[in-house]
Amino acid sequence: xxxxNFDSRLAEQTLLxxxxxxxxxxxxxxxxxxxxxxxxxxxxxxxxPKKEIDKTDEEKAKDKKDMDLxxxxxxxxxxxxxxxxxxxxxxxxxxxxxxxxLRYDRFKVKTHDGKTVSSSNLNPSFGVIWQPHEHWSFxxxxxxxxxxxxxxxxLQTHGKRGIISIADGTKAERARxxxxxxxxxxxxxxxxxxxxxxxxxxxxxxxxxxxVSAAVREAVNAGY
Numbered sequence: 001x002x003x004x005n006f007d008s009r010l011a012e013q014t015l016l017x018x019x020x021x022x023x024x025x026x027x028x029x030x031x032x033x034x035x036x037x038x039x040x041x042x043x044x045x046x047x048x049p050k051k052e053i054d055k056t057d058e059e060k061a062k063d064k065k066d067m068d069l070x071x072x073x074x075x076x077x078x079x080x081x082x083x084x085x086x087x088x089x090x091x092x093x094x095x096x097x098x099x100x101x102l103r104y105d106r107f108k109v110k111t112h113d114g115k116t117v118s119s120s121n122l123n124p125s126f127g128v129i130w131q132p133h134e135h136w137s138f139x140x141x142x143x144x145x146x147x148x149x150x151x152x153x154x155l156q157t158h159g160k161r162g163i164i165s166i167a168d169g170t171k172a173e174r175a176r177x178x179x180x181x182x183x184x185x186x187x188x189x190x191x192x193x194x195x196x197x198x199x200x201x202x203x204x205x206x207x208x209x210x211x212v213s214a215a216v217r218e219a220v221n222a223g224y
Contacts (some may be wrong), residue, residue, distance in 0.1 A: 005198040017101075021084040027151050028077050032112075034159025037070040038061040038216070050190040062163075066215035075159050078112045080151050081100045088125070099141075107148035107172060111165045112157045119171045121146040135186045139194075141179050149204055149219050164207050167218040171206045 001023035009014045041060060042052040055063070088101030106120035125143035132138075149172070151157075152164050181194030207217035 010089075012013055015090045016087070017090070019081070019085070019089040021086075023082045025081075025151055026077050026079045026156055027112075027157055029112075029158040032075040032159050034070050034073055034075055034163070036160050037067055037073040037162055039067055039215075043126050047078045048212055053180050063073070070162055070215045071160065073113050073159065073163055075112045075157075075163075076110075076114060078151055079110045080148065081108045082106070082148055097129040098132075099125070101125045101143075105146050105148075105172065109149050109151070109170075111219075112159065113163050113165050117149075117166050117170050121172055121174060123174075135184055137183045138178075139181050139183070140190070141177075143177050144174060145177065146174045147204070148172045152207075163216045165216060165218045167220040170204075170219060171221055172201045173221070175199070176201070 002019070003019065003021050005019035006017070008018075028161065041055055041063070043055050043059070044098070045053045046108055084103060084105045086101060086103040088099060090115040092099045093173065101124065103123040103125070104120065105123060106118065108118040110116045121144075123144040125141070127141035127143075129137055129139045149166060149170055157164060176199045177196070177200050178198075179194055179196045183192040184190060202221040205220055205222035207219050209217055210217070
């Protein structure tokens with residue numbers, strides 16, 4: 001990955017920060033083992049969950065289709081690329097420090113079954129710090145941040161436990177954060193406190209079974 005961060009003084013009281021970020025990840029399982037994927041021919045006894053009984057012929061036929069599906073995949077190393085760019089201005093005036101910024105984030109994920117999904121977000125941020133006295137300051141901020149879907153490690157992507165894919169249209173999880181607080185420091189005594197609340201949209205859930213199948217699971221947005 002790479003990070004380039006810069007800052008420029010626009011005026012005596014205004015600082016501009018900006019930069020770009022790049023990160024590429026690739027998971028390399030030692031071997032792809034989807035040819036060894038197997039679903040048990042047993043199931044829990046509904047009358048006694050501690051015991052197992054044979055599945056019905058219909059259930060076994062469905063399991064065979066699921067196993068054949070997993071065996072048919074030609075798997076490859078899963079990858080993810082995250083890119084971002086940001087700009088932020090910090091301005092001081094009459095006891096106030098004002099901040100405002102904008103960040104662009106984009107991700108592209110390729111799962112080990114070859115499926116690719118990408119998405120992007122614009123994330124603004126705003127903040128203010130008021131210092132009415134040399135010992136006191138009060139602050140408030142409001143910002144957005146996004147988190148891209150994760151890559152699963154080599155122990156989960158070799159295929160022996162099934163296929164881990166990603167649902168069409170999957171987006172980055174997006175958080176809205178608001179915080180207000182205070183700070184006191186007179187050199188001998190210090191105290192601070194804050195109230196913080198967060199709302200998450202398009203929360204990313206662990207891979208879910210596709211079409212009620214144990215063979216293929218997909219990362220999905222679960223909502224709030």
